[in-house]
Amino acid sequence: DQQVKQNSPSLSVQEGRISILNCDYTNSMFDYFLWYKKYPAEGPTFLISISSIKDKNEDGRFTVFLNKSAKHLSLHIVPSQPGDSAVYFCAAPRGGGKLIFGQGTTLQVKP
């Protein structure tokens, strides 16, 4: 049962434009969501999170939006930079700190 889904395996955008990465979930009991970023040959690193009591959280160029009625969240990166090229995972806590991850979206930002 894939409770957290990222349906777009890859995304390519031009430098300076907006990147929008999407994530859907099925469990309405999730109360917190996180985005992790992963470069090749490195472990995932925490990027940004959002509580289910909010619909938006912003940190510099990164903004996460949460639509609880649609069970959907998205990560916006503005402006996109070549260094943002990585795999992005959305995740939700399952209890006791355990995270359930989506399949990941590979973002390529072209100079």
Added chain:
Amino acid sequence: EAGVAQSPRYKIIEKRQSVAFWCNPISGHATLYWYQQILGQGPKLLIQFQNNGVVDDSQLPKDRFSAERLKGVDSTLKIQPAKLEDSAVYLCASSLRGAGNEKLFFGSGTQLSVL
């Protein structure tokens, strides 16, 4: 602050052989996780430790996988015997308490290829 350390970085073995991975979490972190990431998929939890006790090993294939966290610090994950489908990156992560909204800190992982 030192991050999560893992070794080896890469390992190539033949099927039916055994292999072991080592993890040293961030100092003071009580909770340690082992995740398996198969190419094209997200990380999947194998086992969670709280100090030196197992909290959740429901997704660990116990007929071939084993893990321990002696003294509540370092941890080892072993596969014996390995199968082709075990080819993946094995990620170790740690967190301070294992509370619901805590960030997990990941090591760089061990990439295992089973031939």
